[in-house]
Amino acid sequence: MTDKDELWLKISNTFKQEMSDLNFNTWIAPLKPLYLTNTEFILLSPNRFTKKTIYNKYYDDIQKYLDFISNVKRKVVIIDRYEMDNYKDENIIQNQNIDGQRSILVSEEVAEDEKYTVEDKKPETKQPEEKTDLSPYGKNLISKYKFDTFVKGKNNELALAAALAVAQNPATAYNPLFIHGKAGLGKTHLMHAIAHEILKNNPKARVIYTTSESFTNELISSIGDKSTKKNSQFREKYRNIDVLLIDDIQFIAGKQGTQEEFFHTFNELYNHNKQIILSSDRPPKEIKxxxxxxxxxxxxxxxxDIQPPDYETRVAIINEYLDRNNTSLTPEIIDYIAMNVKSNIRELEGAVMNVVGQKTLIGDGNITLDLAKNVLKQLIADTQLRPVTIDLIIESVCDRYNVSQDDLLSKKRSKQIAYPRQIAMYVSRKLLDISLVSIASSFGKDHSTVMHGIKKIENDIKKSSEFDEEIDNLINYIQNS
Incomplete structure (x- = not known):
């Protein structure tokens, strides 16, 4: 087993223990380890929809698990098949192995008999990334997510000020603190920064940071245990603490048992003057x-709330990233990235990382603006919002469910084709101000077939909160395409 495969097996097994089988098989299992370099761990996503969802929901956890498992500091990069051409030159990549030995890694596209290892100079011993060890309750925190690495801007002033106040005086400033904003804007960074600061000021503080999905899975595990001991341990863990931070709290919506347990956990902590910090991609009233x-x-x-960063903040974020990684880019390239990548911090850093990676491959350290534009061409095209049309909806549904457009628009009735077709009809009705007759015409169906398809999806959404979430993710993807 190659190093990249071994790393990914450990990371994916961690996910498998912490999430439902449906979510694991939908999002994590399809990812394939592609390349492992000295600075990057590159994963291949089957399509753009999966890639975007992974970046929005699971990227931080993948990076966290990689940092924890590997002694070598690497950045996780997720690409789809459309970006493969950008990595053609990386079929053979010199790589720092997990055990510190040097070798040549060959992509899976290269024949097995072409793989070989080479002798090389003894590498410098790389020290593991320093990890927070101030309290037994803070061991899952990401060390780089602290206040001194968080870039302040007009888009996040209130959230940052509130986070600092809570970190300095837990349970006296704002309780609960509810931070909301779209994915990739720094909510998780602030959550970790608060925990780090509290533990720095009081190493004995009982601080727990977790995600709503981990909270739910722990609860399910404790309920499934035949004895009452595990359930008691679960409640002891979450109710006998000083600070509770839960990321992505919106995912407890629709889970009646989890909401019931969290309601009592919230009351217990709040009534005993313990600090609660929550994050979500939307305000509480908008969580269905x-x-x-x-x-x-x-x-x-x-x-x-945290809004997307403005131009000045984007430039500051780029410069902070470059300083943190001991590298540089010309002012013209920094300006180009800041002007064209506007959606969130994660995509901004991803753009910088792609350019810096190209700079490293060149060898002499020089990279022109034209070369940077070429490297970022696909990424920037992906970030430009397209108007939502029925063609875009069909394209997105086909991409998500691995169905060809010809099949989706055909008369074929197999479930593998008919169900995505019904989803596309439902989404078209939801997002477009057009009649059922127009939708029917676009799909080559009659009015009654469209009505039946929409009704079918509506009923399935009511029956399954996970399917409801899947459709929400699809709609968000289409609206941000």
């Missing part, structure tokens, strides 16, 4: 199927 009693409690404290 979240119980009203939780909505009201989430609004008891301060709600602070």
């Amino acid at each position: 199927t979240l119980e009203e009693r939780l909505v009201s409690r989430f609004e008891w404290g301060l709600m602070a």
Whole structure:
């Protein structure tokens, strides 16, 4: 087993223990380890939709697990098949192995009998990334996510000020603190920074950071245990602490058992003057199927939103990233990236990383603006919003469910084709201001077939919160394409 395969097996097994089989098989299992370099771990996504969802929901956890497992600091990069051409030159990559030995890695596209190892000079011993070890409750924190690496801007002033206040005086400033904003804008960074600061000021503080999905899975595991001991341990863990931070709290929506347990956990902590910090991709009132009693409690404290960064903040983020990685780019390239990658910090850093990676491959360290533009051509094209049309919806559904457009628009009735077709009809009705007759015409069907398809998807959404989430992800992907 190659190093990249071994690393990915460990990371994916961690995910498998912490998420439902459906989510694991939908999002994590399709990813394939492609390349392992001295600075990057490159994963191949089967399509753009999966890649975008991974970046929005699971990227931080993949990076966290990689940092924890490997002694070599690497950045996770996720590409899809359309970006493969950008990595053609990396079929053979010199690589720092997990055990510190040097070798040549060959991509899976190269024949097995062409793989070989080479002698090389003894590499410098790389020290593992320093990890937070201030408290037994803070061992899963990402060390780089601290206040001194968080770039302040007009887009995040309130959230940053509130986070600092809570970190300095837990349970006295804002309780709960509810941070909301779209994916990739720094919510998780602030959550970790708060925990780091509290533990720095009080190493004995009982601080737990987790995600709503991990909280749910732990709860399910404790309930599934035949004895009451595990359930008691679960409640002891989450109720006998000083600070609770839960990321992506919106994912408890629709999960009745989880909401019930968290309601009592919230009350126990709040009534004993313990700090609660929550993050979400939207304000409490906009979280569908979240119980009203939780909505009201989430609004008891301060709600602070984070918006996409403006130009000046994007430049500052780029410079901070370059400083942190001991590298540089010309002002013209920095300006080009800041002007063209506007959606979130994650994509901004991804753009910088791609250019820096190309700079490293060149060898002499020089990279022109034209070369940077070529490297970023596909990424920037992906970030430019396209108007939502029925063609875009069909294209996105086909990409997500691995169906050809010819099949989707054909008369074929197999479930593998008919169900994505019904999803496309439902999404068209939801996003476009057009009649059922127009939708029917676009799909080559009659009015009654479209009505049946839409009704089918509506019923399935009501039956399954996971399917509801899947459709929400698809709609968000289409709206941000």
